[in-house]
Amino acid sequence: MRDRIINYILLLMFCIPVYSQSYIFRGVSGTEGLSDLVISTLYKDSCGYVWMGTATSVERFDGVHLKHYPIYASSERWKWVNAIIETSGNQLWVGTDGGFWQIGQDRVDRIAPDVLSLIHISEPTRLRRIS
16 A cells, blocks of 8 residues: 555656746846946836836836937936836836936936925834824
8 A cells, every 4th residue: 555655656746747947137238238337226017128217217128128218307316217117008107306207109208397305204203093
């Protein structure tokens, strides 16, 4: 009986295929077309593109090529990409210190020109439940 169970287990071990995933990481640098070596934010959209926010632009990486979307602002500080987000309809939005930007076909358009500033809290804030 014991030999039969061992044979059954061995048969299952050899009949069930073992799948292994291999992950390949490829670095992206200036030689591939990256405009800035400092990336402030990363976002992977629903189509599989990886979007990188830099100090002066947004870069789209499709796994092979980079596409450059420059941000045209009057101040270097206003060009720094803080956030990238996707809304319904695969629409991408970029947040900088200079406002909100919308990524179009070949360019980034400024939608809300208000200056955004981060709020720094010196002490930890405690949330209280209101009943």
